[in-house]
Amino acid sequence: MNPVDRPDARRRPGLHHGTIGPTDVRCLVEADESSATVRLTGVLDLAGADAVRDALLARLWQRPGPVIVDLSTVRVVEPGARAVVDDVHRTVTDWPAAGLLVLDPSGDPGGDAPVYRSLDEAQAALVGAPLAAVLNADLPPVVAAAREARALVTDGCARWGVPDLAEPACIAVTELVNNVVAHAGTPMTVRVGPRDSTLHLAVRDHSARRPAYAGLAPLTSAGGRGLLLIDTVARRWGSTPLPDGKAVWCVLHAEDEEAFHG
Known part of the structure; x- marks a missing residue:
């Protein structure tokens, strides 16, 4: 936008x-x-x-x-x-x-x-309407934040009966958090919630800098693969500008994992 x-x-x-x-x-x-x-x-x-x-x-x-x-x-x-x-x-x-x-x-x-x-x-x-299930974690912009985010996501997948989504969701949330640490450098909020057979993840930071995905990174590139990983495991992803930052989100579908492992 x-x-x-x-x-x-x-x-x-x-x-x-x-x-x-x-x-x-x-x-x-x-x-x-x-x-x-x-x-x-x-x-x-x-x-x-x-x-x-x-x-x-x-x-x-x-x-x-x-x-x-x-x-x-x-x-x-x-x-x-x-x-x-x-x-x-x-x-x-x-x-x-x-x-x-x-x-x-x-x-x-x-x-x-x-x-x-x-x-x-x-x-x-x-x-x-059923009460929306959601888990949140407020995290500092440090490397260890990714580990805490993965624990949150794994807990949510176990609670909500979508254990097959734990692995791809951990990949996605790791990249979302690492992007904040590397590029935004601000405190962040990780949020995860289920909806039917899908899992919705979002990481909100306080930087206006938007993520940019230019497709497959060259083999000689030292980075730039984080968004590619998210694009691989998630059905949809994007970012929403907020008055004092942004929220970057993605959606994972259980049937995608079933088809992959089937």
Whole structure:
């Protein structure tokens, strides 16, 4: 995703807990840290959509599990501005333990994100869904972090009944962590969670530097094979820019391992 110009600071929403002052566009996160609701208030236009996206992504990483985005009090003044919510929904589909529900009394189906007309309906959908399984580890940017990340992944695969994914997942998470140590040099959070027969991994750091994969590295190359290994063991992988860094994620499928070993 290419960098874009940010709107004027007076129009930039952020993550706020508790009461806030009025602005043209503001993304309000309920003060209760256990709340699953993000409320958009004020005016949403195309100029502010990118900052809204940043705020929603930051909250979705901060709180594993589905989040309700409440559009009941926001005024959408330009066609297409609401699409930012569905863009966020698509972006986090492959993150571990992430999801987005939309509360929109108008019933506008929007795009891919499920839409509910009332808060009661949206909350009932959350209650009816199984609790998202997820494991996290906050790690420093040191070589030993990869060992701790592998232990986390191995534990998760045993808990969730996907032991065949432990080996490829350890390969992937090792490379993700080592990339942070070598290139970002910031503290990181490793997150892993299951979904049906898939395993979702993500490593979040605080560097804006995006991973670059140029295909197979030459045999004479001293490095550059980390992303190739991830591309080999994972069905999908990518990176998502966040306001103060990025999340690099990948998805592994149990049937891929069964076919390989079968």
